[in-house]
Amino acid sequence: MADIDRILDHIDNHQTEARARLCDLLRIPSISAQPDHAADCANAAEWVRGQLAGLGFATSVRPTAGHPVVLGHHPGPGGDVPHLLFYGHYDVQPPDPLELWTSPPFEPALVEGPHGPRLVARGAVDDKGQTMMWLEAFRAWQAVGGGLPVRVTVLVEGEEEVGSPSLAAFLDANRGELGADVVVISDTGMWDIDTPAITTRLRGSTYVEIGLRLAERDMHSGLFGGSAQNAANVLTRILGGLHDAGGGVALPGFYDGILPPSPAVLAQWAALGFDEAAFLGTVGLRTPAGERDRPALERLWARPTADITGIWSGYTGPGAKTVIPAEAHAKVSFRLVPGQDPDAVLASLERFVAARLPPEAQVRYDKLFRGRGLEIPADSFWVNAATRVLHDEYGRTPVLMGSGGSIPVVEMMKTVLGLDSLLVGFGLNDDQVHSPNEKFEMRCFHKGSRSHVRLLAALAAGR
């Protein structure tokens, strides 16, 4: 067995170079949602491929219907060692609104925060920083540990932020190359900066863009007001009724079939003493939204939601235009929990909208993605090994958390490849994921890299 302390020392002594490599990747504006950034996505894929090749992986960049997938294979030491499939994504969310960033989103800035230095950039934590942690762990094992102690396959995709539309087909087409014992993913968070976590429950998500057309053209609000249907009025009225007076979602059947967490899990969450006021305070809010009769962690981790993520209609430029809009558009994101069927939710939404429209209305639905909520077995070898490793690194037992966010890939890995995922992530709640000034604490990056060094050793020890 390699000397773990030497490998951890190597991580400790090469943080400057590790940060510089992360910054190289962060400078590539690989925004998967925006077609004019397709070349940047390809550049990011090639950059990751180059890193893996430098670490002795057999690599390729594979085309998909969307942005390419990076694959890497390393045989490890040979013999009967576990085979781990590491998953990450090189794509990032759009950075807008740009004017709220304190530094340009694709020019990473190292700034001092209360926990020491942090990197501010789009993708700093989600997921470029978290992906680079395990890549740095590979590097340290290669440099001073005598090589990787397990067989490793790496898959880094470029469409996670748009719902991984090409991934399931890719996994299916390449299943022969993707056999493994377990998937390791760092795209989740810690409980707090001192308390590590393993995520064992994930909300699903379904996302739909609604386009409503009423009149053939925009109309003068004086000449037509009082007679003509206004698409902005109509869509606002319908979406304004998405929630009931208790803060729940008003779509008929929305809560049908939900599988609640076990009483034991709910008790564990209650014992965490989650401070919702402090959580909301990080974004300047005080009044909780959502179902009034549920505890905060249950609302965040185990109850479904409906959020308008975008709405636009009519004249949105400076000054006044007295127009009755002919069209109105909205994007709606539903967060789903185990037991809910994304297609049933979308069908209920369509019925809800149709029942509230004038007969001449035309509605178009773009269903941008859908993924079920998921629960991961918490008593496996993998979760137990990760629990020990995180305790060794942090001196605390990791929290088995739920996550409000969706990682559709976890469902795909299970459905297509039959693989469970081990979700060990090092983000913090205030990392501004998907928001201006996204950041990653360098303490998290450092200890996350060390944790991955330890995890490789622990998993190599056997199943």
Added chain:
Amino acid sequence: MADIDRILDHIDNHQTEARARLCDLLRIPSISAQPDHAADCANAAEWVRGQLAGLGFATSVRPTAGHPVVLGHHPGPGGDVPHLLFYGHYDVQPPDPLELWTSPPFEPALVEGPHGPRLVARGAVDDKGQTMMWLEAFRAWQAVGGGLPVRVTVLVEGEEEVGSPSLAAFLDANRGELGADVVVISDTGMWDIDTPAITTRLRGSTYVEIGLRLAERDMHSGLFGGSAQNAANVLTRILGGLHDAGGGVALPGFYDGILPPSPAVLAQWAALGFDEAAFLGTVGLRTPAGERDRPALERLWARPTADITGIWSGYTGPGAKTVIPAEAHAKVSFRLVPGQDPDAVLASLERFVAARLPPEAQVRYDKLFRGRGLEIPADSFWVNAATRVLHDEYGRTPVLMGSGGSIPVVEMMKTVLGLDSLLVGFGLNDDQVHSPNEKFEMRCFHKGSRSHVRLLAALAAGR
């Protein structure tokens, strides 16, 4: 007295040149709402000034806090002739959405329609075309009528489409120069292409932009969904409640104090046999909006409305962004009728919104304009003279109409200068005012110019 027929012949024989002059003005993109078109507004003002100077007016272009005002003075024949103040505006609405235009909005296109040739361009009828009608009438009188038969002052402003914010102060500061017996305005419509109209009732308007801020930044809808207030959800819920189940406006006190039209006027309107289905059919609609228990013309001309003219929040680009928006914005236009107080309506809106917000919400109101609804005395010398003139030109008695649109200048002329307005306009319902493919029928332009020739003669005959 001049030979009217000779002057009318002059109009008939110079339509080509008159259209060419109108096209020159239409090519100037004088969009008052957009600051980057300020120079175009100044150019349009100078173009109008040049036309008036060529007709023997003493002219000036006067600065205001916004876009300039064009003034022109012509003494007429001298002696005890009436003094008319002609009002028009050289500014136009923004042309967007550009992709719906069949030809570029500022490259006027002469196309054949069911009523003969029409000009398609932004401002074709509102108000460049209607302004040029009386200017062409002046030209004909100067050419073959021995000069203008009345004293004329001309005021052409450049901020009508943004609510004439500088006009009241301008009228007040220049009242010594603006004394007249009556204001003549062509910025309204006919009943149909064969039936002229005089507008004696105008809705007012108040227009407000609402900016709602909840969180300090946009949030990830997975991490925060179920706990964080969503500005798009909240604003949509509030504005979705602006109307009640009967189609009326739900703001408390909204209908207080309304002065209804007289039973005689309502009976006259009922006798017009207005075909709402055909009216809505011109824009591809079938289902009437507004108060269910009111006839269509009353809803359009004598009942107030609330229309969302623009709404925007969150991510509105291509694809999916799973964000909870921190901000949401809307523009709301209220059409008001005589007896309603615009300030009371805005105050009621503010209370309505405030009662439905979480306490940490910040709301900003930009009150872009406000004008009361107005009724014009229908039995004056001016209205009676116009009635005779229009009958002579069209062979039909003009309809005394209401108008759903606001002309705040009519109220300002009354309030600041003490002047009544005579509203004789030649637009049609399907002119696509404020919409893509705005057009003006050249038959309306021609007969409108002839009507103004006749009107000058009739008004010159005495008060």
